[in-house]
Amino acid sequence: MSNFERIYISNDKDLEIFTIPNFLKDSECDYLCEKILATNSRSQVAGYGNEPSVVMESRTSSTSNLYDEDLIVKKINKRISKELQIPAENGETMQGQLYEVGQEFRHHNDYFTGDGYTNHCLSSGQRVYTFMIYLNDVEEGGETDFSQIGRSFKPTKGMAVVWKNSNGIGTENPASLHAGTPVIKGKKIIVTKWFREKKWDIAKDHELGRKFFETQASVSKPVANVGDKTFKTSADLPRLTELGFKVVKLPTNTFRLINEAYKLLQNVKTVENWPGIEQFIHDGNGNAPVEIFNMDFCHRIKEIIQEELLPIHEEFIDYKERLIPKWIYGIRSYQRGAILNPHMDTISTHHISSIVVVDKQVDKDWPLDIQDHQGNWHKVYAEVGDLILYESATNLHGRMEPFEGEYFRNFFLHYTLADYKFEG
Numbered sequence: 001m002s003n004f005e006r007i008y009i010s011n012d013k014d015l016e017i018f019t020i021p022n023f024l025k026d027s028e029c030d031y032l033c034e035k036i037l038a039t040n041s042r043s044q045v046a047g048y049g050n051e052p053s054v055v056m057e058s059r060t061s062s063t064s065n066l067y068d069e070d071l072i073v074k075k076i077n078k079r080i081s082k083e084l085q086i087p088a089e090n091g092e093t094m095q096g097q098l099y100e101v102g103q104e105f106r107h108h109n110d111y112f113t114g115d116g117y118t119n120h121c122l123s124s125g126q127r128v129y130t131f132m133i134y135l136n137d138v139e140e141g142g143e144t145d146f147s148q149i150g151r152s153f154k155p156t157k158g159m160a161v162v163w164k165n166s167n168g169i170g171t172e173n174p175a176s177l178h179a180g181t182p183v184i185k186g187k188k189i190i191v192t193k194w195f196r197e198k199k200w201d202i203a204k205d206h207e208l209g210r211k212f213f214e215t216q217a218s219v220s221k222p223v224a225n226v227g228d229k230t231f232k233t234s235a236d237l238p239r240l241t242e243l244g245f246k247v248v249k250l251p252t253n254t255f256r257l258i259n260e261a262y263k264l265l266q267n268v269k270t271v272e273n274w275p276g277i278e279q280f281i282h283d284g285n286g287n288a289p290v291e292i293f294n295m296d297f298c299h300r301i302k303e304i305i306q307e308e309l310l311p312i313h314e315e316f317i318d319y320k321e322r323l324i325p326k327w328i329y330g331i332r333s334y335q336r337g338a339i340l341n342p343h344m345d346t347i348s349t350h351h352i353s354s355i356v357v358v359d360k361q362v363d364k365d366w367p368l369d370i371q372d373h374q375g376n377w378h379k380v381y382a383e384v385g386d387l388i389l390y391e392s393a394t395n396l397h398g399r400m401e402p403f404e405g406e407y408f409r410n411f412f413l414h415y416t417l418a419d420y421k422f423e424g
Contacts, residue, residue, distance in 0.1 A: 015149055015175040016164040020083070023160040024076065029135040031072055033189050036096035036135075040064040043097060045108070046116030050213035052206060057300070058307045060103040061180070064096040066191065080131050080193050084162070090128075092194045092202075096135075097180075099142060099188035105180040106308050107147055107251040110194060111165045111172045113314055114322045122208035125197025126169045130176075132192045133160045141184030147251040148175045155188055168197045174315050179253055229420045234347055234394050237420070240317040243372040245390040245397075247382055248316075250356065254308045255385050261301045262331060262358055262409075265293040272332065283337035283402070290338060293331035295411065302328045306413060309387070313352050313415050316389040322418035323352055331358055334366075334399075334408040342369065342398035348422040350414040353392035357382045362405030370397040 024032075040062035047054035068074040073094060081088040097105075110130045112120050132144070134155040144161060145152045153161050166172040180188070231237050250258070272281075272292040281288045295302050306325035313323055326349050334340075345353060355368065367379035368388060372395065382388050390397060392414065 015146070015173060017146070017149075017151075018162055019153070020160040020162065021156070022158045023079075023083075024133055024135070024158045026158065028072065028076065029133075029157055032066065032076075032096060032191055033135050035066060035070070036064040036098055036189055036191075038064075040096070040098050043105070046112060046120065049115055050119070050210060052119040052209065056307060057304060058106040058108070060099075061105060062098045062100075064098070066094040066096055076191075077193065084129055084131065084195065086129065086195050087199075089199045090124075090195045090197070092196070092200050094191055094193050096189065096191045099180065099183045101183050101185065101187075104182040106304070107145075107177050107179040107253055108308075109165065109172065109174065109177055109311055111176070113172070113311065113319050117169070118212055119209035120202075120205050121169070121196075122212070123198070123204035124200045124202075126172065127165050127194045128167065128197055129162065129164055129195040130192065131160060131162045131195070132190055134158065135189040135191065136187065138183060138188045139186035141182055142186075142188035143181045145179045145181050145253065146175075146177065147179070147253070148177050152181075155190070172319075174311075177251065177311070179251075181253065229417075230423050231347075231420055232423050234344055237347075237351065237394050237417070238321070239373045239394060240320050240352070240391060241373075243378075244395040245370050245372070245378070245380065245388065246316055247380060248312065248387050248389065250385050250387050251308065251312075254305060257301060257304060257308075258356065258358060261295060261298045262293070264298060265295065265331065268297055269293050269333065279341070280343065281334075281338060281340055284339065287337075289335035291333040291335070292329075293333065293409075295328055295330045309354070309413060310415070312387065313354065313389065313413075317352060317391075321420075323415040324418045325413075326350065326416045327414040328411060331409050331411045334403050336403060336405060338399070338403040338408075339401070340399040342371075342396045342400065344394065344396055345392035345414065347393045349416045351391070351393045351417045351420070352415045353390055354413045355382070355388040355390070355410050356413065357384050357386050357388075357410050359384055359407070359409040360405065361407055362403075364404040366399060366401065366403050366405065366408050368397060369400045371395055 043059045043061045043063040044053040066073045111127045137157045138155040142155050143152045165176050272290045277288045281290050283289050367381050
């Protein structure tokens with residue numbers, strides 16, 4: 001393979017990624033640009049349930065499908081297959097994408113998970129390789145950012161960026177997380193070719209996915225039958241990870257968005273107050289030293305954060321269950337002396353959660369106390385920009401040491417196990 005480069009990341013996994021300068025001639029790039037500019041429509045992403053594809057704000061580009069009936073497209077497809085030494089029949093239709101100023105595709109993985117896998121992969125298998133080619137030089141912005149490995153590629157006309165997403169189902173590499181950053185000036189035009197484990201058959205994939213969801217809908221599940229995913233107590237819920245918690249870094253772009261919301265909310269900070277709060281957050285004297293930045297003022301930003309961080313929560317539980325976004329309340333600001341009593345989160349809905357550390361000014365760092373699945377307690381420290389993932393309806397957690405500092409600010413994301421029904 002041309003100009004092969006293997007990039008290692010800190011968690012002992014590696015991402016196979018390489019570039020090919022001048023993979024396409026200028027004339028080929030110009031030809032494809034003309035086709036994409038002439039015919040395109042709003043880009044989509046994999047949907048939920050039996051909806052294969054949906055429009056979401058995380059991807060604002062336009063898309064154009066380029067078929068082998070065009071002899072130049074067919075020639076380029078053959079060249080790509082030869083470069084990767086993968087049969088052409090395993091390749092999806094070449095797809096062109098157009099990004100205007102401000103448009104982007106926020107951090108995501110190209111491999112399918114959950115319902116996306118059911119809708120798109122039951123015949124063809126998982127996406128193995130992505131082969132992306134820049135068709136123009138972008139005046140400013142539009143880089144392809146691989147946040148997990150700390151690398152970003154500037155669009156350069158004719159250059160291909162190629163990476164391996166997986167060896168097939170169960171081997172997906174989260175280090176392939178990437179984004180098309182917003183175009184600041186000019187346009188960005190690319191083509192992308194994805195390759196599957198087996199011969200790509202979109203019609204059969206969709207047919208098998210449709211039949212799966214029809215079967216699921218037609219099955220009548222008696223309440224409380226053995227094997228049903230129903231629960232009444234925390235003990236009935238699955239334990240999906242070894243310990244029940246993990247600390248990871250937030251993707252750069254997501255944290256940038258969070259900071260934008262944080263700045264916007266500086267003037268709407270209020271005292272957090274609800275019935276019984278003193279039994280939950282207190283200073284030992286019956287007071288609740290805590291304030292809140294209500295994120296309802298940034299409703300769309302909340303939705304985008306939930307969308308962007310969903311794959312990280314799915315990866316945390318190794319894709320063992322489907323997750324749906326449930327709740328973001330606001331940025332809580334703990335003040336000096338605060339204690340957060342040990343508790344488990346709302347059992348009916350708050351199953352897989354995370355704590356986002358937004359800002360802190362401390363005299364002494366303030367750990368999260370959390371009990372693992374074996375009953376052992378741990379002190380977990382996190383820095384600004386960290387994400388503490390945890391199984392929030394099964395693991396006791398709190399902050400039992402009085403807070404020493406001016407403020408400690410974080411917020412919580414909660415996701416629900418989609419296939420579990422609460423019968424409390």
